[in-house]
Amino acid sequence: MTKIAKRIQKTREGVDPNKLYSLSEAVAMVKERAVAKFDETIEIAMNLGVDPRHADQMVRGVVNLPNGTGRTVRVAVFARGAKADEAKAAGADIVGAEELVDLVQGGTIDFDRCIATPDMMPLVGRLGKVLGPRGMMPNPKVGTVTMDVTAAVEASKGGAVEFRVEKAGIIHAGVGKASFGAEKLEENIRAFADAVVKAKPAGAKGNYLKRVALSSTMGPGVKVDLSTVSV
Secondary structure, three states: HHHHHHHHHHOOOOOOOOOOHHHHHHHHHHHOOOOOOOEEEEOOOOOOEOOOOOOOOOOEEEEEOOOOOOOOOOEEEEHHHHHHHHHHHOOOEEOOOHHHHHHHHOOOOOOOOOEOOHHHHHHHHHHHHHHHHOOOOOOOOHHEEEOHHHHHHHHHOOOOEEEEEOOOOEEEEEEEEEEOOOHHHHHHHHHHHHHHHHHHOOOOOOOOOOEEEEEOOOOOOOEEEEOHHHO
C-alpha cells in the first residue's frame, strides 16, 4: 500500500492543480505520468454549464475519433435475417434476436456497444433496465438504431465514442491510449471537444464549456486552457 501511495504521489509532482495548461503541455504531462504496467487510457472530463435534469439541456452524441480509441470494442447487434448476416459480415461479435435478448436479461453482457435494427426495438426495449444504466441502450440519435448495420458496426469498431452528460453536468470519455503519439491524442481530443460543443442543447444558457481536464487511468488530472482545445 505504501509503494502505491508513493507512486501516486510521484505522478502528482510537477502538476499545479490551479494552473491551466495548454493542450500540448497537458497531453505531454499526462503521457509522462502514465507509468502503470499496462497501456493506460487517456481520459477527458468536461464540465458543462447545463442541468441534465431538464430535457432541453441534455447533451448526448457520438463522435468518430480520427485516430481511434486504441481499445478493442466488442459489438452486439440485435437483428434478424439478412440484416443479421450483414452484421456478421461487418465484424459484429455477437448477433441475435430473441435468444440474445434472453441472454442479456439473464445477465450475460459480453459486449461493449449495442446496435439494433428499428424492427428489433420492441424486443430490445425490454432491456432498458439492464442496458440503460450502462449507457448501452441503442438510440437513433447516436446511430445505434439503424438499418445500416454495416456502417454502425464499422464505426463502433473504428473509434466511435458515445458521450452523454452526467447528473453533475460532466462528460467523461476515453480519447486514446498512453502509447499514442502526442499529435494523435491532440487530434482526438479536439475532435471530441468539437463534437460536444456542436451538441450544445437549445436550453443551455450562459457559459456552456466551463472546464476541461485530462488524465490517464492511474494518473492525476491536468487542467487544460479552453482556448487551446478549440479546433
